[in-house]
Amino acid sequence: MTRGSAYDPARHGPHRVVGTGFHAEVYAAVREVPAGCVTTYGDIATRLGRRGVARQVGWALAALPADREDVPWFRVVNASGSILRQADGTPRRDQSGLLAAEGIDVSPAGRVKGFDTLRWRA
């Protein structure tokens, strides 16, 4: 992300509404995920009728402003059931903590315990 392809508040500002309807579609889909469940980027993409665009879903969530607390982004994990982590292992946001608040355990390695049974599909 050397040239601002990903969401960068320093460049775009926290209030900038990025893109067209795509982001809104993603956010709407994520809001449908019930508390205590998890889903994947790929599932969101499929739910939007855009199978295979999991990457764009991730892009949209990366652009999610911090004040959008109505979007439970932390319930979205990758297809392996792993949560967000930076290269150094420090979470960019406390995803495991937010999940724990809903009764979802995350292993030290960053994987949702019982992912297969907690996984929610539309």
Add this chain to the structure above:
DNA sequence: CGGCTGACGACCT
């Protein structure tokens, strides 16, 4: 218009 980057995923070794 061309090139580049990804909070990804399926598949292969």
Add this chain to the structure above:
DNA sequence: GAGGTCGCCAGCC
């Protein structure tokens, strides 16, 4: 499980 490859496509330069 751990790595590498390729495809996906929106947004920015």
